[in-house]
Amino acid sequence: MHEDSPAAARTTAAPRTPVRTAPALAEPLSEPLSASLSEAPPPGPPAGHSATTIERGSFCLARCSCGWSGPARRSRDRARTDAAEHLAAP
DSSP: OOOOOOOOOOOSOOOOOOOOOOOOOSSOOSSOHHHHSOSSOOOOOOTTOOEEEEEETTEEEEEETTSOBOOOBSOHHHHHHHHHHHHHOO
């Protein structure tokens, strides 16, 4: 009968990934970055609307809190697009 010898333990360490640092700015900012951003908040969905996607078997459909429901789609991306189009509609 033949017995296998125990496997030798691996003694080499995995190679290390070099740390990347961000390059320094060529010149300092004259004003704070937040001052250059617009003060208006981004436009959101209309009041009372909150669209989500729901999966039913192999289909996905978009639904909104206002009662709207999109067609059942096999493509999740297309169902998300349906929801976005509903929220963008007046």
